[in-house]
Amino acid sequence: MGxxxxxxxxxxxxxxxxxxxxxxxxxxxxNKGRGSRPTGRNLSSKKFLSIREMIPEFVxxxxxxxxxxxxxxxxxxxxxxxxxxxxxxxxxxxxxQIKKDFESxxxxxxxxxxxxxxxxxDGKLFKxxxxxxxx
Numbered sequence: 001m002g003x004x005x006x007x008x009x010x011x012x013x014x015x016x017x018x019x020x021x022x023x024x025x026x027x028x029x030x031n032k033g034r035g036s037r038p039t040g041r042n043l044s045s046k047k048f049l050s051i052r053e054m055i056p057e058f059v060x061x062x063x064x065x066x067x068x069x070x071x072x073x074x075x076x077x078x079x080x081x082x083x084x085x086x087x088x089x090x091x092x093x094x095x096x097q098i099k100k101d102f103e104s105x106x107x108x109x110x111x112x113x114x115x116x117x118x119x120x121x122d123g124k125l126f127k128x129x130x131x132x133x134x135x
Contacts, residue, residue: 022032040050082088094115101107 026032037054039055040048043049098107098115
């Protein structure tokens with residue numbers, strides 16, 4: 001019965017009321033948007049303050065002479081590698097270098113900055129962002 005009542009309502013009220021409401025159907029000031037996040041805050045003075053940290057920054061590599069196409073088929077098999085975590089990043093990028101320095105006797109707690117440790121992290125978990133690792 002739902003289909004018949006919807007069709008009857010469309011005939012009685014007009015077909016244009018049945019179509020999807022988009023930003024083109026609203027007033028000049030109406031902007032429905034596409035679900036993106038705001039890039040700032042609305043102030044109490046009805047002004048918009050744009051915050052630079054909230055603006056997305058897209059890093060796009062140079063794809064000249066790149067042979068692959070930008071399409072991945074849905075039939076492609078799933079990846080076998082586990083997702084990258086902080087622990088796996090540490091194990092792959094820095095742990096071998098620390099182990100080598102420790103075995104040779106060159107490891108020093110005062111020189112952790114050569115492994116990517118930043119002094120602003122004192123008292124916190126060891127969040128590792130190696131300086132030689134591509135971010």
